[in-house]
Amino acid sequence: MPRSVDVARLAGVSQKTVSRVLNNEPYVSVEVRRRVLSAADQLGYRLNNAARALASGRTRSIGVVSLGTALFGPASLLIGVERAVRDAGYALRVVNTMEGDSSGIAGAVESLLEQGVDGIVISEPIDEQTDEQTDEQTEPVRVDVPVLVLGAPSAFAAPRVVATGVSTRLLARVATEHLLDLGHASVHHVAGPQHWYAARDRLEGWRAALRERGCHEPPVQHGDWSADSGYAAGRELAGDGEVTAVFAANDDMAIGVIRALVEARRRVPEEVSVVGFDNVPVAAYITPPLTTVRQPFDAVAAEGIKLLVHAIEQPGADLPTASGQPVELVVRASTAPPPRTTPGRRRTTSG
């Protein structure tokens, strides 16, 4: 493996000059730069990042703590993060925390810190297990690099938390209002697992919309993001004659709900409208095509990483460019006005 001294020798310059060229530092003549580059190329020279990191104290890498799930949301967010990190000239290191992991986020952060990262992204964190027995005096990790928390405020206590993701509450609200605007008396909700901030956030958005319109708040169905759980919730809902509109916290659950309704001979959208969340690629092609709201994952990731990199490179004041992403409701065929009912003659199931 050729080292920078080898390049220097071949180019007839000092080793430091090679370093200058490779780091695009100023004060290098064009001629020398050319010679160095050519020598490096000729030798097939590759910079040794470990040495660079050791000497400079910076690794030029960012670590991300992500959920080990192929769910559309987390997966899309990770892709956005990788792209943004790479564009910023950093390398990406990934640690997944499986749900129910004992060490959890703290352990993942610890391992990233040990690897040496200049910044950390915590993507869509879920609440730590606060079981009594797990609490073996877990002293909080000492985090000395900036941390970007994507999708949950205050989920991680660290000195340098730079941004605390997007609120999907507004999106949930828009989804709910869409149904209300169609004339539905109220909207049922199939929520995600409540130890996910994203799930709680959407639930609150739904609740807020209902309150503002003075609508009755029906009991919440709880799912785990899977179509499977949506199906289970849908079976409950299908038995309730009051249900005319359902907002599911993600598209997969919405698909499960629709399936349950269809099996129960409740027509979608004629009898029951369903709205999802995410706009997964197949949303437009299921039957009926699903009305949903699109999440701007790439934009969120890009903006977050911009902030994080800023915090890494200029540890001064940070710019809270909370440039609100546009809300995009995608209306398809799964939503419609409620079935006509003569007021007063409406059959009620609730006691």
Add this chain to the structure above:
Amino acid sequence: MPRSVDVARLAGVSQKTVSRVLNNEPYVSVEVRRRVLSAADQLGYRLNNAARALASGRTRSIGVVSLGTALFGPASLLIGVERAVRDAGYALRVVNTMEGDSSGIAGAVESLLEQGVDGIVISEPIDEQTDEQTDEQTEPVRVDVPVLVLGAPSAFAAPRVVATGVSTRLLARVATEHLLDLGHASVHHVAGPQHWYAARDRLEGWRAALRERGCHEPPVQHGDWSADSGYAAGRELAGDGEVTAVFAANDDMAIGVIRALVEARRRVPEEVSVVGFDNVPVAAYITPPLTTVRQPFDAVAAEGIKLLVHAIEQPGADLPTASGQPVELVVRASTAPPPRTTPGRRRTTSG
């Protein structure tokens, strides 16, 4: 930041002994080990990986070149890879190659090599652009670490390629045979983009099944994995009265196909059967529930990483434990026997 000498001082031992303890090297008395560990804990000591890498020449990290897509297959594979890598005690670095990337895989590999990785995983590679103008004398990257290619043989020329992923051909074959077994005269295929090895592989599996049974091979429809493209293919297929069975190269496209058929008033599965590929989580909940084949992503990733780590740690002979994964066809409601037709009276659309 405390260093290992600080720990040594506090524990009253030499710095080398600290190193021994932290690396679980033998020949350290229990008492000394305890003292060192306690001192390290007390100081909040964290090993510096850059220094370790510089001194040892190994980074204990593995790099993965992945596609920047949230498609179920690639995303699932990445998760499996992360898990396996972590279980093996390595860190994971990720570089995505966006489709149509000019530098492509070679560039991604180069950047991983510069970061310093002990091994490289190339996940589901697509063919490099072989356009004339892109061929600017791209000298092949000099790769001096073992490489694991997941999902495509010989896609990357390197001295130490250890394994060359699973063949999905067999799975495609099983899917096709399922339709043939139901009594269909032939099976149409909606293929993935042909610069993906996975797509070609499945196409060949389909073709092999047809050939073996002496079936006529209808023209192939080409998609890009999206439900959108499946829908377009489905519209073509819907217009052809001969079509009674369709095998799509992934579930998303299958969903698109079904949508197109439904819109064209061709009933699934009564008139046309559809089989997908992957067993995405919603497959069971669309209408009709989709028959598909499951891919064992986790097992594939685990086995591949096992091989890679072996190649890294014992650069001797490698064990080709090609322990074939079990094939799993998931039969649901989207497939059924073909509609009854009186021989000779069948309406034909083709000229």
Add this chain to the structure above:
DNA sequence: CTGAAAGCGCTAACAT
């Protein structure tokens, strides 16, 4: 079982 010395390949400060 434990320790001392010698780097790993680079960047950071200070020359020149």
Add this chain to the structure above:
DNA sequence: ATGTTAGCGCTTTCAG
């Protein structure tokens, strides 16, 4: 605009 001198914090010999 370029070169010199010190380390960065570990692991690796090699001695005890």
